[in-house]
Amino acid sequence: xxxxxxxxxxxxxxxxxxxxxxxxxxxxxxxxxxxxxxxxxxxxxxxxxxxxxxxxxxxxxxxxxxxxxxxxxxxxxxxxxxxxxxxxxxxxxxxxxxxxxxxxxxxxxxxxxxxxxxxxxxxxxxxxxxxxxxxxxxxxxxxxxxxxxxxxxxxxxxxxxxxxxxxxxxxxxxxxxxxxxxxxxxxxxxxxxxxxxxxxxxxxxxxxxxxxxxxxxxxxxxxxxxxxxxxxxxxxxxxxxxxxxxxxxxxxxxxxxxxxxxxxxxxxxxxxxxxxxxxxxxxxxxxxxxxxxxxxxxxxxxxxxxxxxxxxxxxxxxxxxxxxxxxxxxxxxxxxxxxxxxxxxxxxxxxxxxxxxxxxxxxxxxxxxxxxxxxxxxxxxxxxxxxxxxxxxxxxxxxxxxxxxxxxxxxxxxxxxxxxxxxxxxxxxxxxxxxxxxxxxxxxxxxxxxxxxxxxxxxxxxxxxxxxxxxxxxxxxxxxxxxxxxxxxxxxxxxxxxxxxxxxxxxxxxxxxxxxxxxxxxxxxxxxxxxxxxxxxxxxxxxxxxxxxxxxxxxxxxxxxxxxxxxxxxxxxxxxxxxxxxxxxxxxxxxxxxxxxxxxxxxx
Amino acid sequence: xxxxxxxxxxxxxxxxxxxxxxxxxxxxxxxxxxxxxxxxxxxxxxxxxxxxxxxxxxxxxxxxxxxxxxxxxxxxxxxxxxxxxxxxxxxxxxxxxxxxxxxxxxxxxxxxxxxxxxxxxxxxxxxxxxxxxxxxxxxxxxxxxxxxxxxxxxxxxxxxxxxxxxxxxxxxxxxxxxxxxxxxxxxxxxxxxxxxxxxxxxxxxxxxxxxxxxxxxxxxxxxxxxxxxxxxxxxxxxxxxxxxxxxxxx
Numbered sequence: 031x032x033x034x035x036x037x038x039x040x041x042x043x044x045x046x047x048x049x050x051x052x053x054x055x056x057x058x059x060x061x062x063x064x065x066x067x068x069x070x071x072x073x074x075x076x077x078x079x080x081x082x083x084x085x086x087x088x089x090x091x092x093x094x095x096x097x098x099x100x101x102x103x104x105x106x107x108x109x110x111x112x113x114x115x116x117x118x119x120x121x122x123x124x125x126x127x128x129x130x131x132x133x134x135x136x137x138x139x140x141x142x143x144x145x146x147x148x149x150x151x152x153x154x155x156x157x158x159x160x161x162x163x164x165x166x167x168x169x170x171x172x173x174x175x176x177x178x179x180x181x182x183x184x185x186x187x188x189x190x191x192x193x194x195x196x197x198x199x200x201x202x203x204x205x206x207x208x209x210x211x212x213x214x215x216x217x218x219x220x221x222x223x224x225x226x227x228x229x230x231x232x233x234x235x236x237x238x239x240x241x242x243x244x245x246x247x248x249x250x251x252x253x254x255x256x257x258x259x260x261x262x263x264x265x266x267x268x269x270x271x272x273x274x275x276x277x278x279x280x281x282x283x284x285x286x287x288x289x290x291x292x293x294x295x296x297x298x299x300x301x302x303x304x305x306x307x308x309x310x311x312x313x314x315x316x317x318x319x320x321x322x323x324x325x326x327x328x329x330x331x332x333x334x335x336x337x338x339x340x341x342x343x344x345x346x347x348x349x350x351x352x353x354x355x356x357x358x359x360x361x362x363x364x365x366x367x368x369x370x371x372x373x374x375x376x377x378x379x380x381x382x383x384x385x386x387x388x389x390x391x392x393x394x395x396x397x398x399x400x401x402x403x404x405x406x407x408x409x410x411x412x413x414x415x416x417x418x419x420x421x422x423x424x425x426x427x428x429x430x431x432x433x434x435x436x437x438x439x440x441x442x443x444x445x446x447x448x449x450x451x452x453x454x455x456x457x458x459x460x461x462x463x464x465x466x467x468x469x470x471x472x473x474x475x476x477x478x479x480x481x482x483x484x485x486x487x488x489x490x491x492x493x494x495x496x497x498x499x500x501x502x503x504x505x506x507x508x509x510x511x512x513x514x515x516x517x518x519x520x521x522x523x524x525x526x527x528x529x530x531x532x533x534x535x536x537x538x539x540x541x542x543x544x545x546x547x548x549x550x551x552x553x554x555x556x557x558x559x560x561x562x563x564x565x566x567x568x569x570x571x572x573x574x575x576x577x578x579x580x581x582x583x584x585x586x587x588x589x590x591x592x593x594x595x596x597x598x599x600x601x602x603x604x605x606x607x608x609x610x611x612x613x614x615x616x617x618x619x620x621x622x623x624x625x626x627x628x629x630x631x632x633x634x
Numbered sequence: 635x636x637x638x639x640x641x642x643x644x645x646x647x648x649x650x651x652x653x654x655x656x657x658x659x660x661x662x663x664x665x666x667x668x669x670x671x672x673x674x675x676x677x678x679x680x681x682x683x684x685x686x687x688x689x690x691x692x693x694x695x696x697x698x699x700x701x702x703x704x705x706x707x708x709x710x711x712x713x714x715x716x717x718x719x720x721x722x723x724x725x726x727x728x729x730x731x732x733x734x735x736x737x738x739x740x741x742x743x744x745x746x747x748x749x750x751x752x753x754x755x756x757x758x759x760x761x762x763x764x765x766x767x768x769x770x771x772x773x774x775x776x777x778x779x780x781x782x783x784x785x786x787x788x789x790x791x792x793x794x795x796x797x798x799x800x801x802x803x804x805x806x807x808x809x810x811x812x813x814x815x816x817x818x819x820x821x822x823x824x825x826x827x828x829x830x831x832x833x834x835x836x837x838x839x840x841x842x843x844x845x846x847x848x849x850x851x852x853x854x855x856x857x858x859x860x861x862x863x864x865x866x867x868x869x870x871x872x873x874x875x876x877x878x879x880x881x882x883x884x
Contacts, residue, residue: 310745312753405704538723542789545683546796547713547740555748556736560727 082605086613090206091199096145098122099155101189102137104181106130117142122173124194133183139165141194144173150196152177156184167194208607211595216614218509219591223577226513230520231570237521238528239554241482244540245532249475249550253463254415255400256472257423262396263389264430270388274338274381281342291343298340305333341380349373404468420463421456428455482525489522494580498589509590516577516584523576527569528562535561564633571626578618582611635661635832636682636800641691643677643856651677652688653856659834661799664826666847666864667836670876673853675836679802682834683715684708696799713740716793716831718822720805722785726778730769730788733777734760737795756795763791767821783814790821801825803835807842815839819846840867 066072100123107130117123122143131137139152149168153161164179184190205213239245284294309326318326352370356363400419407415432451441447466472498515505511535558543557585593592611599607636659643652651674659665667675680686682693684700693700700711716737724733738756739747746752752760764770767787772780777788786806793801803822807815823846826833837843843850843864850867852860852875859874860867873880 310743312743312746312751401704536726538719538721539725541685542717542719542723542792543725543736543739545685545712545715545717545802546737546792547709547711548736549709549739549744552739552744552747555750556728556732556739557725560725563727 079605083609083612085606086609087206087604087606088209088610088613089203091203092201093197094200095150096122096196096198098124098141098144098194099191100124100126102126102181102192103130103189104185105132122194124192126192131181133181133185136178136180138176138178139167139192139194140174140176141167141169142174144169144175144194144196145198146171146173148196148198150194152179153193153195154182154184155191155193156182157186157188157190161193164192167196169196208599208604208610212592212610212614215592215595215611216618219578219581219585219593219615220618222509222513222591223516223574223581226516226520226577227570227574229513229517230524230573234521234524234528235566237482237486237525238532239558240478241486241525241529242532243476243479244535244537245554245558246475246479249473249478250471251397251474252401252404252416252468252471253423253466254404254419255397256474257419257459258396258400259393260423260427263393264426266389266392267385269392271381271385273335273388274384277335277338278342278377278381281339281346284339284343285346291347295340295343295347298336298343301336302333302340305329305336309333338380338384342377345373345376345380347373349377416467417460417463420459422459424455424457424459424462425452426455428452428458431455486522486525489518490526492519494519495583495587498584498587502588507588507590512581512584512589512591515589516580519580520573520577524569524573528566531562531565531569532558564630567633568626568630571622571629575619575622575626578622579615582615635659635663635696636834637692637694638678638682639692639694641678641681641688641693643674643681643686644689651856652681652853654691655853655856655858656691657851657858657861659800659832661832662826662830663849664823664833664847665835666843666850667834667853668838668840668843668850668860668875669836669853674856675853676804677856678853679717679804679834679836682802683712683717709740713796714799716796716798716801718786718789718793718801718803718806720808722782722789722809724777724785724788724792726776728777729773730764730775730777730780731757731760731773733788734763734791734795737792740796760791760795763794764788766794767791782810783817786810786814786818787821790818790825794825798831800832800834803833805836805838808838815842822846840864840872843867 106128120143122141122145125140125142127138127140146169149166151161151163152165152167154164155161162182162184164182165177167175167177169175285291309329348369350370350373352366352368352373355366356370357366359366403415404412428451429448432447435441435451436447462472494515497518498512501511501514501518505514539557539561540553543553548556581589581591582593582596585591585595586597588594592615596608596611599605599611638655638657638659641652641655642650644650655674655678667678669675677686681688682695682700684693684703688701691701695711695715698707698711700708703711725736728736732750735752735756738752738760742752742756761770761773764773767790769780769784769787769791772784772788777785780788786809789806801822806822807818810818819842822833822835825831835847837847847864850860850862850864851858852867852871854875854877860871867875
């Protein structure tokens with residue numbers, strides 16, 4: 031076994047050779063260039079940037095300025111050099127060598143008795159009075175400096191001036207404009223990331239259950255029930271949307287008078303509570319009669335319609351109240367604005383959510399009906415249902431997909447948007463009907479699992495930067511576009527991470543809860559959720575942290591946040607300014623890391 | 635009470651975990667299931683409440699065909715069969731009381747249980763069960779703060795909350811020391827005697843089988859190789875059940 035065979039050594043040799051080739055190619059395509067990075071100009075530039083990055087522009091001072099002039103003739107006059115003024119003892123003075131020179135000649139400027147350890151420009155002042163910067167000077171601890179600089183191309187008959195300016199900071203340090211901008215933008219960034227993370231978490235948590243293999247693996251259903259659900263979903267969505275829309279219309283009649291409005295908000299929940307109380311008994315040993323169950327469903331339906339109405343009313347009230355508060359609260363006006371926005375968001379979302387919920391309810395009722403038919407029908411009837419519903423379901427699904435394709439690619443030819451998809455769907459349904467039978471049901475759980483995973487993977491591979499570009503088009507430049515882009519990306523990334531946590535829970539408690547006769551939903555609530563709370567908290571915090579860092583990139587394309595400022599400073603080559611923003615991001619990330627580790631400790 | 639008829643379970647089309655197993659259990663029996671690790675004991679117990687679907691055969695519990703039950707019927711069967719596990723299978727991060735209450739999930743209204751609301755009489759009952767297993771003061775502790783023996787007692791309390799007609803115990807004492815093993819087995823015995831609950835219990839140690847069971851069945855590579863009173867397991871039978879090289883311990 032362990033004998034060194036020639037074949038083995040040959041394989042190893044080939045492997046090493048292959049690795050060599052791969053890395054050589056890698057070097058070539060990455061343009062690895064070692065000569066360039068050793069050149070002096072590159073290195074001084076790099077050093078300048080690194081030094082600037084380590085000196086963030088955070089503070090500024092009031093300045094006191096000192097100017098020291100010395101005359102110079104450019105070029106040297108025929109009649110000889112002017113006498114240099116004698117320096118006064120204790121006063122700062124400049125010495126030029128040589129005292130006169132040709133344009134563009136190099137001169138050495140020495141300064142004495144300056145304020146120690148200060149910096150400032152060395153200017154050339156031609157007769158026109160403008161300042162031409164020749165160099166920057168920095169005095170040592172004795173107040174002395176010496177620098178050689180090139181004279182500008184300004185020949186003149188007149189005597190010109192070289193002026194050294196040094197500045198001394200006076201008074202206490204103050205936050206610089208850059209620091210104040212950084213502060214306001216980092217706050218914006220943190221809250222932008224918070225909104226994105228919150229929105230994403232709310233959606234990602236339920237989605238993650240659909241993307242968890244261990245929960246979805248065992249979910250199977252008969253073809254008849256799947257097909258009926260496919261038929262019922264669109265119908266449910268239509269019903270839900272129209273009922274919610276109608277209730278919304280009706281709610282406007284109640285909002286005319288404030289008294290009726292508030293009264294309805296108080297009475298509504300009481301009605302809902304009463305209906306739910308009657309229709310949802312705490313515990314039942316006997317299976318209730320079909321009529322009692324129908325009556326209960328009807329009561330719940332009424333309760334749901336009243337809830338939708340109450341939601342509309344509450345949203346409208348919040349919107350009105352918020353708008354009124356916004357103008358009266360002064361500095362806290364943003365709270366009123368928040369309430370008004372919340373109200374508007376709720377009224378916007380009621381109809382789509384009601385539509386989806388109705389789709390789900392009608393779909394699950396139809397699925398249950400299908401299951402019942404599947405169990406009670408036998409012989410020819412069973413086959414008729416199995417094949418008939420299978421083909422019908424496939425056709426409807428094909429039509430829905432065809433409609434989507436038609437919209438996306440703007441095709442109006444009914445052959446491609448109706449006939450062909452319907453035929454293909456019907457064939458698919460037929461094939462499925464042939465493949466499935468009573469002992470081998472449709473693996474609907476795994477289908478949903480793969481579908482969810484595929485959509486999430488596709489969504490996740492689109493960088494937030496690109497989503498931000500689309501969002502900027504939709505909602506305009508600013509942090510809101512950035513928040514939406516980050517949210518979309520976080521939903522995909524979060525769902526994946528969460529679902530992997532669900533997949534790695536201990537199976538024992540799941541089994542135990544199932545064995546008590548719990549429903550699927552109860553199993554999730556009692557066996558799955560307690561196990562995933564700590565990882566969900568830490569992933570959510572981590573996501574927030576990622577979103578803060580990502581918002582720097584989002585800002586580059588106009589998605590708001592600190593990235594906007596950072597990019598501006600980078601473009602202006604103001605590395606000290608940019609450094610302040612980088613520092614702010616680092617501080618926020620470190621703080622959040624600390625907070626999340628504390629939270630995790632508590633939650634485990 | 636329970637009738638297992640020609641039950642076969644094949645995993646992934648190749649591993650034959652159970653091979654044509656047939657036996658009946660009458661009400662009030664304490665039946666021990668013995669056999670080597672991997673002989674199919676756990677699979678058999680899980681087939682009875684269909685945590686695992688048998689590949690072939692029929693299981694009838696109290697006149698109801700378990701193998702043919704739909705989801706709703708299966709839940710109504712499961713809630714009458716309590717289950718106790720080798721690794722206790724408590725939800726670690728939930729309180730002891732919630733773990734015990736979760737035994738009622740098959741009875742309570744699903745909508746209310748989602749928001750963790752249980753009827754007052756269930757809560758009262760859960761406290762009584764905890765008192766019965768001597769853990770009344772631990773109700774609000776987290777389950778993972780308890781020792782192994784205490785966790786298994788919570789597991790028993792959870793099974794009792796189901797008002798079970800039968801309890802399936804899958805190696806309930808295999809993770810516990812001998813002293814604790816006897817105390818847990820005594821709880822099961824008490825439930826069997828006082829409440830008349832049928833018990834199916836898989837066990838490793840023959841002295842426990844002799845001490846507590848009034849009937850034993852043995853599995854070897856998925857086949858039923860013994861069915862009778864525990865006293866009949868002599869050296870000859872022992873070698874049939876556990877293989878020729880096996881030696882008796884304990």
